Amino acid sequence: MRETLASTSSSTASDSTPPIESAWINAHERLSPRWQSSALSPQSAIPIAISRVNQVDAGRLDIEMSAMLKEQMVKVFSVMKPGLLFQYEAELDAFLEFLIWRFSIWVDKPTPGNALMNLRYRDERTMETRAKLRTGLEGPGLTVYQKIWYCVATVGGQYIWTRLQSFSAFRQWGDSEQRSLARRLWFIVQRVEGFYKAASFANLLVFLYTGRYRNLIERAIKARLVYGSPHMNRAVSFEYMNRQLVWNEFSEMLLLLLPLLNSSSMKNFLRPFSKDNSSGSAGDETLCPICQANPTTVYLALPCRHRYCYYCLRTRCAATPSFRCTRCSEPVVAMQRHGGLVDTKKE
Numbered sequence: 001m002r003e004t005l006a007s008t009s010s011s012t013a014s015d016s017t018p019p020i021e022s023a024w025i026n027a028h029e030r031l032s033p034r035w036q037s038s039a040l041s042p043q044s045a046i047p048i049a050i051s052r053v054n055q056v057d058a059g060r061l062d063i064e065m066s067a068m069l070k071e072q073m074v075k076v077f078s079v080m081k082p083g084l085l086f087q088y089e090a091e092l093d094a095f096l097e098f099l100i101w102r103f104s105i106w107v108d109k110p111t112p113g114n115a116l117m118n119l120r121y122r123d124e125r126t127m128e129t130r131a132k133l134r135t136g137l138e139g140p141g142l143t144v145y146q147k148i149w150y151c152v153a154t155v156g157g158q159y160i161w162t163r164l165q166s167f168s169a170f171r172q173w174g175d176s177e178q179r180s181l182a183r184r185l186w187f188i189v190q191r192v193e194g195f196y197k198a199a200s201f202a203n204l205l206v207f208l209y210t211g212r213y214r215n216l217i218e219r220a221i222k223a224r225l226v227y228g229s230p231h232m233n234r235a236v237s238f239e240y241m242n243r244q245l246v247w248n249e250f251s252e253m254l255l256l257l258l259p260l261l262n263s264s265s266m267k268n269f270l271r272p273f274s275k276d277n278s279s280g281s282a283g284d285e286t287l288c289p290i291c292q293a294n295p296t297t298v299y300l301a302l303p304c305r306h307r308y309c310y311y312c313l314r315t316r317c318a319a320t321p322s323f324r325c326t327r328c329s330e331p332v333v334a335m336q337r338h339g340g341l342v343d344t345k346k347e
Contacts, residue, residue, distance in 0.1 A: 123140050
């Protein structure tokens with residue numbers, strides 16, 4: 001029994017004694033290369049996926065914002081000479097795009113569409129050499145050169161291309177009767193436009209696959225859209241979209257059904273329920289109930305014999321075979337000149 005207690009106490013004492021100092025040093029030297037290799041490994045970059053829908057919606061919202069600003073600007077010049085603003089429409093679009101760029105991207109702020117979608121631009125070139133990332137959303141914004149090139153490509157490039165197309169169409173470069181130089185320039189313009197559309201389509205396919213760079217400009221300057229805040233949801237509510245869709249469908253239904261409805265028949269159907277029915281019947285009997293004027297050529301509606309203008313009564317009877325008198329709602333079967341013979345409704 002004593003031997004057992006002695007062995008137990010000796011084992012407990014040996015377990016509680018700290019290891020020698022050289023053991024810690026040996027463990028550090030053995031694990032240090034692994035830590036350094038993991039810290040310098042390119043696999044430490046956290047892969048992130050930015051919603052493609054958010055990026056496309058942000059671009060669409062920026063276009064809508066430009067359209068709203070343009071509409072307000074056009075109202076300012078509405079009292080000026082008609083057609084004056086149309087000549088400088090390209091300059092106006094470029095000026096509005098420059099304003100949006102100046103007060104958003106140039107001052108390191110997101111555009112209105114990007115702000116609603118919780119997105120911002122990041123310089124993707126710096127992320128290729130960065131070792132450690134915490135959330136994958138870190139990274140500096142665009143440099144000054146990237147901002148300037150973005151403005152030159154979006155504002156200046158779009159303006160120059162719009163003016164070039166309008167000038168070539170006005171000068172009719174594509175006509176066969178033009179000189180060879182004009183036809184050659186027109187051919188170059190068409191080729192450049194086709195190449196740009198093909199490259200944009202290829203970039204769209206790559207964007208749908210990888211989720212990076214919506215357009216060629218962003219891909220050229222390495223400006224990637226990332227989330228501004230990792231814990232913020234998209235700020236656009238689907239309730240507004242649903243209301244807009246319902247209203248569009250309702251307006252299209254009205255545009256389809258209203259031409260099919262007969263306004264005269266609806267008025268005659270609702271006339272007995274109208275509150276001013278009695279006041280209308282008790283009005284001046286000498287006036288035409290349709291144009292409310294003193295008729296020059298008086299005609300009577302039969303059999304109720306109420307007074308009408310000839311033109312008003314004839315057009316109503318020709319348009320509606322079942323026309324009813326506006327005063328008494330009685331069917332008009334014929335019309336008679338005041339003091340003359342009976343005339344039927346139809347020719």
